[in-house]
Amino acid sequence: MIVRGGTVVQGNEMVRADLRIRAGKIAEIAPALLPEGEEEVLDCTGLSVMPGLIDLHVHLREPGFERKEDIASGAAAAVKGGFTQICCMPNTKPVIDNKVVVTYIKARAKEVGLCKIHPIGAITEGQEGKTLSAIGAMKQAGAVALSEDGKSVASAGLMANAMMYAADFGLKCLCHCEDASLVDGGVVHEGYYATLTGLKGSIRAAEDIMIAREICLAESLGLPVHICHVSTYSGVQLIREAKARGVKVTAETCPHYFTLTDAAIRDFDPMTKVNPPLREERDRLAIIEGLKDGTIDCIVSDHAPHHADEKNVEYNFAAFGISGLETSFALSNTVLVKTGALDLCGLVRRMSTNPAGILSLAGGEIAVGAAADLAVADPDEAWTVDPEAFVSKGKNTPFAGQTVYGKIKYTIVDGEIKYREGGK
Ligand code: DOR
Secondary structure, three states, rough: OOEEHHHHHEEEEEOOOEEEEEOOOOEEEOOOOOOOOOOOEOOOOOOOEEEOOEEEEOOOOOOOOOOOOOHHHHHHHHHHHHHHHEEEOOOOOOOOOHHHHHHHHHHHHHHHHEEEEEEEOOEEEEHOOOOOOOHHHHHHHHOOOOEEOOOOOOOHHHHHHHHHHHHHHHEEEEHHHHHHHHHOOEEEEEHHHHHOOOOOOEOHHHHHHHHHHHHHHHHOOOOOEEEEEOOOOHHHHHHHHHHOOOOOOOOOOOEHHOOOOOOHHOOEEEEEEEEOOOOHHHHHHHHHHHHHHHOOOOOOOOEEEOOOOHHOOOOOOOOOOEEEOOOOOHHHHHHHOOOOOHHHHHHHHHHHHHHHHHHOOOOOOOOOOEEEEEEEEEEEEEEOOOHOOOOOOOOOOOOOOEEEEEEEEEEEEOEEEEEEHHHH
């Protein structure tokens, strides 16, 4: 196939070039390529050709919670969002804490055949915080990282052991940072809007203390650690300072933390309930600053689909989470690129190149010899978020009705078109 007429995002440059794809790989990059033999031509005139996006933090819910999402619907949402590789979190039922579940997910992902799916194993058995899970066996079966997802490992001693074992097997721990005793049933950020609504708040320190602890462990042990979904200005500062003194810490944030603030909770809309909670303008601006200066390495969706019955209830009873795969690129492009905070190359680095680097996944760049994993988008096209049009089973989004910029037109995985806008 020839991908013709697009603007190719290559590192820091946008280059007008055609791509020749052969046997699933990029065979040639040149200003004007002619089809040979039976080669198909994909007209991408006026479009941006980006390396396939990579999301390190996705909940696919299978096995166990298929009413919320399954591997087929989650993978369909991924390719619709421009993602060619996603990593799925272990809070399934059974928990991904052994090689059998890892093997099952890899097999299902292959059957579904849409994007590359990499399982993340739980740090402890059953995510119970007591005994380390079968780390080596999970790595052998194909797990790409470890995470306690949705909570922190309460014991610092156990977490230190986990980091050492993980490192022995070439894995990193991705840390959800939350001190449960400080959250103490809080459902929103502790601030003006918590007071206004009467909803129970949770202070920044609940997140920051655990970010600091994981940084201290990484520093003392000389091992890498990755901080999940950073939402506080103070967390950004802890990571910035740690990086400056050479700690091997990387970090992610999600579109909702740089697009929304806790003002969104004022109407008690359960779609705004997410963990960690939406914070204040000061935090939102610090997250953008952190993304700009490289303190925060990457953007993930924290795709957390839920069934309508779990969201259309009183705020206190609603599930935490946002269905994010289908809006992640457009929200990021709208709030970061259209405002000039980043250019498109910078966004691609944070949504593809850096995520690949953090977990040593092949991908994240357009180069001769690399897998032909591509996301082709019109970065200027405006569209309105309509949850009913989501292919994810999770229609839970606080962005319904919002106009965003950036439309994925094609997603190509190993040289095969896995998503075409409108199915054309
Ligand atoms: O909002 C969230 N939802 N945060 C998490 O950490 C977990 C996730 C989920 O699994 O629903």
